[in-house]
Amino acid sequence: MPEVNPARLLTSLADFAAIGATPAGGVNRQALSVEDRAARRLLAERALARGFTVFQDEAANLFLRRDGRDATLPPLLIGSHLDSQPTGGRFDGALGTLSAFEVLEALADAGVETGRAIEVVAFTNEEGSRFSPGCMGSMAFAGAGNLSDWRRARATDGALLADELAATLQALPEARMRPIGHAVSAFVELHIEQGPVLEREDVPIGVVTAVQGTKWLEIAFSGEAAHAGTTPLEFRKDPMGAAAAAIACIQGDIMPADPAARLTVGRIAAEPGSINVIPSRVSFTVDIRHPDAVALAAMERRVHEECEAAGARWDCGTVIELRVDMAPGRFDPQVTAAIEETCRALAIRCRPMVSGAFHDALFVGRVAPAAMIFVPCRNGISHNEAEFVSDAHIIAGAQTLLGVALRLSAA
Amino acid sequence: MPEVNPARLLTSLADFAAIGATPAGGVNRQALSVEDRAARRLLAERALARGFTVFQDEAANLFLRRDGRDATLPPLLIGSHLDSQPTGGRFDGALGTLSAFEVLEALADAGVETGRAIEVVAFTNEEGSRFSPGCMGSMAFAGAGNLSDWRRARATDGALLADELAATLQALPEARMRPIGHAVSAFVELHIEQGPVLEREDVPIGVVTAVQGTKWLEIAFSGEAAHAGTTPLEFRKDPMGAAAAAIACIQGDIMPADPAARLTVGRIAAEPGSINVIPSRVSFTVDIRHPDAVALAAMERRVHEECEAAGARWDCGTVIELRVDMAPGRFDPQVTAAIEETCRALAIRCRPMVSGAFHDALFVGRVAPAAMIFVPCRNGISHNEAEFVSDAHIIAGAQTLLGVALRLSAA
Numbered sequence: 001m002p003e004v005n006p007a008r009l010l011t012s013l014a015d016f017a018a019i020g021a022t023p024a025g026g027v028n029r030q031a032l033s034v035e036d037r038a039a040r041r042l043l044a045e046r047a048l049a050r051g052f053t054v055f056q057d058e059a060a061n062l063f064l065r066r067d068g069r070d071a072t073l074p075p076l077l078i079g080s081h082l083d084s085q086p087t088g089g090r091f092d093g094a095l096g097t098l099s100a101f102e103v104l105e106a107l108a109d110a111g112v113e114t115g116r117a118i119e120v121v122a123f124t125n126e127e128g129s130r131f132s133p134g135c136m137g138s139m140a141f142a143g144a145g146n147l148s149d150w151r152r153a154r155a156t157d158g159a160l161l162a163d164e165l166a167a168t169l170q171a172l173p174e175a176r177m178r179p180i181g182h183a184v185s186a187f188v189e190l191h192i193e194q195g196p197v198l199e200r201e202d203v204p205i206g207v208v209t210a211v212q213g214t215k216w217l218e219i220a221f222s223g224e225a226a227h228a229g230t231t232p233l234e235f236r237k238d239p240m241g242a243a244a245a246a247i248a249c250i251q252g253d254i255m256p257a258d259p260a261a262r263l264t265v266g267r268i269a270a271e272p273g274s275i276n277v278i279p280s281r282v283s284f285t286v287d288i289r290h291p292d293a294v295a296l297a298a299m300e301r302r303v304h305e306e307c308e309a310a311g312a313r314w315d316c317g318t319v320i321e322l323r324v325d326m327a328p329g330r331f332d333p334q335v336t337a338a339i340e341e342t343c344r345a346l347a348i349r350c351r352p353m354v355s356g357a358f359h360d361a362l363f364v365g366r367v368a369p370a371a372m373i374f375v376p377c378r379n380g381i382s383h384n385e386a387e388f389v390s391d392a393h394i395i396a397g398a399q400t401l402l403g404v405a406l407r408l409s410a411a
Numbered sequence: 412m413p414e415v416n417p418a419r420l421l422t423s424l425a426d427f428a429a430i431g432a433t434p435a436g437g438v439n440r441q442a443l444s445v446e447d448r449a450a451r452r453l454l455a456e457r458a459l460a461r462g463f464t465v466f467q468d469e470a471a472n473l474f475l476r477r478d479g480r481d482a483t484l485p486p487l488l489i490g491s492h493l494d495s496q497p498t499g500g501r502f503d504g505a506l507g508t509l510s511a512f513e514v515l516e517a518l519a520d521a522g523v524e525t526g527r528a529i530e531v532v533a534f535t536n537e538e539g540s541r542f543s544p545g546c547m548g549s550m551a552f553a554g555a556g557n558l559s560d561w562r563r564a565r566a567t568d569g570a571l572l573a574d575e576l577a578a579t580l581q582a583l584p585e586a587r588m589r590p591i592g593h594a595v596s597a598f599v600e601l602h603i604e605q606g607p608v609l610e611r612e613d614v615p616i617g618v619v620t621a622v623q624g625t626k627w628l629e630i631a632f633s634g635e636a637a638h639a640g641t642t643p644l645e646f647r648k649d650p651m652g653a654a655a656a657a658i659a660c661i662q663g664d665i666m667p668a669d670p671a672a673r674l675t676v677g678r679i680a681a682e683p684g685s686i687n688v689i690p691s692r693v694s695f696t697v698d699i700r701h702p703d704a705v706a707l708a709a710m711e712r713r714v715h716e717e718c719e720a721a722g723a724r725w726d727c728g729t730v731i732e733l734r735v736d737m738a739p740g741r742f743d744p745q746v747t748a749a750i751e752e753t754c755r756a757l758a759i760r761c762r763p764m765v766s767g768a769f770h771d772a773l774f775v776g777r778v779a780p781a782a783m784i785f786v787p788c789r790n791g792i793s794h795n796e797a798e799f800v801s802d803a804h805i806i807a808g809a810q811t812l813l814g815v816a817l818r819l820s821a822a
Contacts, residue, residue: 195641212640216686227793228675228698229623229767230606233666235791240676241662247655255644264639265651266686268693273678275627275696277794282679285686287639356640380646382638383688 001345001406002110004398009102010391015042016082016098017090026385027090031083031125031136032060032155032164037171039082043101043122044172050108055119057180059140059147060168062122066104068114068409074183075117076409077368078103078401080191081126081137081360088127089387091377096190097122099398103405114409116185123360124165130155131164138360141181142367186335186408187370189361190401192389196380197353204396205350206374207339211362212262212289212354213296213328219246219307222317225272225280237315239282240270246310247284250303254288261299262289262356291328291354329362332369335408339373342403348396373400412756412817413521415809420513421802426453427493427509428501437796438501442494442536442547443471443566443575448582450493454512454533455583461519466530468591470551470558471579473533477515479525479820485594486528487820488779489514489812491602492537492548492771499538500798502788507601508533510809514816525820527596534771535576541566542575549771552592553778597746597819598781600772601812603800607791608764615807616761617785618750622773623673623700623765624707624739630657630718633728636683636691648726650693651681657721658695661714665699672710673700673767702739702765740773743780746819750784753814759807784811 019039020029029035040062044054047064055063062082065075080096100120107114123141128134131153139145151162169177193199198206223237247265254263268284286303290296304320311318336352343350353374355362361370375397378388430450431440440446451473455465458475466474473493476486491507511531518525534552539545542564550556562573580588604610609617634648658676665674679695697714701707715731722729747763754761764785766773772781786808789799 193641194638195643196646197643200646214640225795226607226791227605227768228677229625229673229700229769230604230793231673231767231791232606232608232670235607235611238662238675240658240679244655244658244662244676247651248659251649251652251655259643262640262642264649264687264689265655266639266681266688266690267684268651268679268681270677270679275677276675276698277677278675279677287687289640356642357638358640380637380642382641 002106002112002402004102004106004395004402006395008105009099009394009398012098012102013090013094013394016094020084022087022385024385026387027084027088028086029082029084030086030130031127032168033130036083037168040122040172044174048174050105052104054175055178056169056172056175057178059137059180060124060165061137061141062175064101064104064120066107066118068117070115073116074185075119076405077119077121077184077187077364078405079121080189082122083125083127085127085129085383087385089382089384091192091387091389092382093126095192095389095394095397099190099401102398103402106402116409118405118409126360131161135358135360135363138363142363143181144363144366184368187361187364187368188335188373188401188404188408189359190373190397191359192377192382193374194357194377194380194382198374198376199378199380201351203349203351204375204393205343205348205400206353207336207350208355208372208374209331209336209352210291210354211329211358212291212356213293214287214289214324214326214358215296215300215322216324217286217303218283218321218323219286220281220283220319221311222281223279223314226278228276228278231278236278238278239314239316240279242310242314242316243268243282243284245313246307249306254299254302258295260291260354261295263299289356293328296328326358329365331365331371335369335371338404338407339371339400342400342407346399346403348400373397413517413523413813415513415517415806415813416520417806419516420510420805420809423509423513424501424505424805427505431495433498433796435796437798438495438499439497440493440495441497441541442538443579444541447494448579451533451583455586457512459585461516463515465586466589467580467583467586468589470548470591471535471576472548472552473586475512475515475531477518477529479527479529481527484527485596486530487816488530488532488595488598488775489816490532491600493533494536494538496538496540496794498796500793500795502603502798502800503793504537506603506800506805506808510601510812513809514813517813527820529816529820537771542572546769546771546774549774553774554592555774555777595779597743598772598775598779599746599784599812599815599819600770601784601808602770603788603793604785605768605788605791605793609785609787610789610791612762614760614762615786615804616754616759616811617764618747618761619766619783619785620742620747620763621702621765622740622769623702623767624704625698625700625735625737625769626707626711626733627735628697628714629694629732629734630697631692631694631730632722633692634690634725637689639687639689642689647689649689650725650727651690653721653725653727654679654693654695656724657718660717665710665713669706671702672706674710700767704739707739737769740776742776742782746780746782749815749818750782750811753811753818757810757814759811784808
């Protein structure tokens with residue numbers, strides 16, 4: 001069985017980490033930026049040097065193709081993304097893309113002819129930090145979003161998406177343009193877990209069977225600003241009382257009752273925000289996630305009920321708005337079985353798990369069989385310059401991806 | 412019995428409301444500003460025109476004296492302050508100062524000779540919005556604070572207190588300088604309630620028997636920022652969970668159990684403040700008040716206990732800092748009795764009450780018998796351009812002050 005080249009892969013990760021490197025050891029390589037274009041160029045040049053074919057589509061998704069025996073079969077797709085958060089780490093996205101490229105090189109080194117072509121993909125703007133929404137490239141690829149609407153999006157730095165997309169495509173004239181959303185036989189994405197489970201259990205490979213559904217709610221209680229010292233309880237319409245009661249209740253109840261549930265209040269504000277004034281308005285966000293759509297809907301109902309009850313109890317108005325509503329995704333059992341079998345063959349411990357974060361595979365999974373391979377990251381830290389993956393886990397992940405790619409491209 | 416001149420008092424209130432008037436009908440006449448100086452000048456000129464004597468002390472407290480029969484007796488002091496919040500109302504401070512001046516004019520009109528002199532005071536910087544702390548003039552007058560420390564204070568607009576104090580004193584060369592903290596026989600301050608009680612009970616006069624003690628606490632829970640989707644409950648150190656539980660508990664328990672207790676959480680912040688990130692730190696303020704020092708200390712202990720318990724339960728660090736600690740003040744029973752007797756004589760309904768806000772009288776009360784007269788304000792609204800007092804309540808308040816001043820200056 002062919003093997004990945006550990007030294008080459010680790011060097012490659014270091015080469016790409018230098019593009020947009022931050023002083024603290026992280027990466028700032030936001031979508032469609034000059035740094036993002038430099039990373040795409042480097043990857044395309046390496047592909048051309050190996051004799052692979054380079055394609056782009058109108059969303060600037062980048063494809064590197066190594067042909068197989070039967071050109072009439074749709075290719076197997078492997079990869080991830082190259083863009084990063086503004087103070088991102090070296091592995092989120094890059095690990096999956098560069099490991100996939102290492103798979104192509106290892107197959108070429110070993111002279112393995114696969115049944116179908118294998119294509120490496122770097123999807124555009126997975127992070128969504130410079131341009132919203134994230135997973136733009138994979139959503140466009142899967143027909144799950146409208147690229148012409150997004151073209152009018154403005155970056156946090158003022159740039160227009162349409163302009164940055166055109167400039168990015170033009171910066172790589174060697175790439176052939178292809179229509180967006182070509183058929184693929186399957187998609188496998190290697191990624192860091194971005195959570196603490198694999199590390200704590202000392203398991204090198206997570207077989208991702210599903211991606212949690214996510215809903216983002218914005219909740220606002222409105223009461224009446226009044227003097228903290230002169231206003232007796234019976235005159236108070238205190239939205240802070242309502243907010244604290246609602247948050248304490250949903251945070252105290254929902255997660256302890258269901259290990260698969262996630263509930264986070266990440267943002268809160270009180271107006272006018274004065275020490276000695278009862279607030280007129282308190283607003284906060286609730287991020288709820290669950291792998292099961294029915295359970296997720298039940299969580300949302302519970303948040304509504306508790307907030308409305310707390311608002312009524314404190315004589316406040318309650319407004320609840322749903323800002324993001326992303327259905328859970330189930331990965332393909334045959335692809336996850338291929339990952340498990342590969343781990344067994346390689347004698348690498350693995351465990352099934354659910355992804356708490358979205359990934360490009362969630363969207364590609366809507367148009368093709370897909371699954372993901374997770375590797376542990378230190379302390380579960382991600383979206384952070386301190387993000388770290390051990391060399392051993394990098395190699396295990398890439399070798400697993402190679403094994404899965406061989407299984408899924410054989411025919 | 413002499414009576415106040417309603418037309419003159421209402422005109423006077425309108426004249427002063429024009430100094431620093433805001434488009435929304437409020438007043439911006441912050442301490443030691445150009446507008447504050449203009450108001451002091453107008454009052455001093457009116458006093459000189461009536462033949463009263465004008466004094467200032469080194470804290471720029473302004474005194475207007477109408478002599479009595481016996482110049483060896485310490486004067487009775489009545490008045491309040493002329494400075495306002497940046498978006499303040501027309502009555503907070505001005506009502507008490509201008510009604511006191513109306514008392515002097517009414518006595519002069521009626522040719523009443525009082526036993527002791529009566530002095531009207533406008534204390535400097537009661538509001539504390541431009542320079543901290545508030546009640547600076549009355550604290551300095553009562554020896555309860557160090558004026559030389561405050562001289563180095565910077566305004567929100569960058570000005571140095573020492574400079575603004577000197578400019579304010581120089582702007583009124585007609586006033587005689589006098590040593591700070593001269594003896595007074597008693598102090599009576601008329602003020603708007605700044606709360607809803609008198610209006611709701613339809614009682615025109617509140618006899619203020621005490622001022623609540625106040626403590627301001629700043630509480631911070633520190634946990635660990637982590638991904639909202641990928642971090643299971645057992646890995647979370649969520650300071651929002653701790654904050655919500657602590658606030659819900661103290662807000663839900665303390666005030667319902669004790670009608671004299673006040674507890675307000677007016678400010679809260681979560682860091683980094685991202686929808687999909689478990690916060691690393693949540694901080695908030697707690698304003699607690701009680702007329703009884705022992706009960707106030709018990710409230711503070713309870714806040715400590717609940718916060719520490721919540722921090723421990725959510726595996727977070729807990730830091731609690733005491734920022735303001737102001738002891739409760741009891742007003743003088745003979746002065747409050749004089750207010751009650753005056754109301755009875757005038758057939759004006761009154762009720763005893765505790766002030767939820769600080770006032771200059773709290774500090775003067777430490778060196779002389781003192782009390783306050785409250786009048787209702789619409790919806791309890793104050794520190795707001797919408798602050799409003801009916802003409803009838805203005806006149807009732809001023810007439811009560813006149814009656815009290817006669818009683819307390821007779822001998």
